[in-house]
Amino acid sequence: MPQIRLDRFISERGEYTRSKIKELAAKGQIRVNGAVVRKPDLKIDTENDEVEVLGNRLSSERFRYILLNKPAGYVCSTEEHDGPSVMELIPPEMRTKNMFPAGRLDKDSLGALLVTDDGELAHRMLSPKKHIPKIYIVKLDSSFQSKYVNLFADGITLSDGYQCLPAKVCNIESSEKLAFIELNEGKYHQVKRMFAAVGNHVEVLMRVSVGGVILPERLAFGECMELLHKDVENLFSPPDFKAFCSEFFGVFSAILINI
Numbered sequence: 001m002p003q004i005r006l007d008r009f010i011s012e013r014g015e016y017t018r019s020k021i022k023e024l025a026a027k028g029q030i031r032v033n034g035a036v037v038r039k040p041d042l043k044i045d046t047e048n049d050e051v052e053v054l055g056n057r058l059s060s061e062r063f064r065y066i067l068l069n070k071p072a073g074y075v076c077s078t079e080e081h082d083g084p085s086v087m088e089l090i091p092p093e094m095r096t097k098n099m100f101p102a103g104r105l106d107k108d109s110l111g112a113l114l115v116t117d118d119g120e121l122a123h124r125m126l127s128p129k130k131h132i133p134k135i136y137i138v139k140l141d142s143s144f145q146s147k148y149v150n151l152f153a154d155g156i157t158l159s160d161g162y163q164c165l166p167a168k169v170c171n172i173e174s175s176e177k178l179a180f181i182e183l184n185e186g187k188y189h190q191v192k193r194m195f196a197a198v199g200n201h202v203e204v205l206m207r208v209s210v211g212g213v214i215l216p217e218r219l220a221f222g223e224c225m226e227l228l229h230k231d232v233e234n235l236f237s238p239p240d241f242k243a244f245c246s247e248f249f250g251v252f253s254a255i256l257i258n259i
């Protein structure tokens with residue numbers, strides 16, 4: 001009989017944050033086996049207890065959220081297509097039948113990719129209104145130029161005329177060809193095309209954060225880990241770009257320099 005806290009059970013099913021659950025419980029809007037429960041820390045039996053929030057019965061199945069450190073050579077689709085699918089990298093015991101990559105990285109790109117079976121979250125993540133900032137580290141062909149900071153902040157115009165939203169860039173002092181870039185949108189090959197528009201070329205591209213979910217240093221290329229729902233909530237609390245760059249340049253530049 002697997003026993004867990006009621007608030008954890010509800011938050012793992014996707015829709016509600018812990019603070020919202022507390023609020024709903026206080027208002028008597030959560031029921032277990034038909035009875036109102038006001039204590040979110042109540043232990044419940046996940047297989048036999050029936051939990052209702054705002055009158056809707058929650059499924060005993062929970063959503064899964066996997067953070068994959070994508071290696072080069074894999075495609076972000078559920079099936080093999082011009083290369084093996086990233087789904088092949090998810091161990092069978094972590095995989096569920098409705099899982100898919102929530103977001104895209106090019107076949108040759110590396111780094112953080114969320115794989116989930118929570119369609120509603122993926123929709124929220126990819127919605128332009130909510131757009132979650134993503135941070136990449138790039139290894140450039142020629143040195144980073146300080147003028148990029150203003151050019152990217154003003155909005156780069158791509159070769160097809162598309163006007164990009166303002167983006168932030170910051171170079172890594174110890175290596176003139178490495179830089180971080182934060183984007184608030186996700187057009188096809190966007191980072192590569194933005195650097196091409198300023199006359200440079202991206203040789204290696206690695207996504208290091210999706211909102212507030214930061215790729216852990218210990219996760220090697222091709223490895224994945226399960227995220228808890230509270231980690232998933234971090235998606236919507238992105239880090240401050242400048243602070244991120246100064247905290248993580250050592251970790252991620254060491255990875256990129258060896259590629």
Ligand code: URA
Pocket residue numbers: 104105106107109188189190191192193205
């Ligand atoms: N921008 C790119 O050019 N490629 C990616 O994979 C992601 C962002």
